[in-house]
Amino acid sequence: MHESSLIADLLEKVEAIARENSATRVTAIEITIGALEPAGPDHLREHFNAAIPGTIAEGAELRFRMNEDPLSGGLLLQSVELEC
Secondary structure (H helix, E strand, O other), X not given: OHHHHHHHHHHHHHHHHHXXXXXXXXXXXXXXXXXXXXXXXXXXXXXXXXXXXXXXXXXXXXXXXXXXXXXXXXXXXXXXXXXX
């Protein structure tokens, strides 16, 4: 599934950031969704919620921005809020 691989890639990046900062927990993640991305926020949130149990991001809030550039696609990690 396209969405599952997007979320898996996102979580890999988030976990790397958390390790680099010696974080104990991720509390929030903000991403931008490209205009050409077929999966919307609700669908991506479902995949995110299914993927985070047992990870450092378990319980994290997922926030969205939409990229209005008509040629943009995919997901872009904007920020990660951590507890150290």
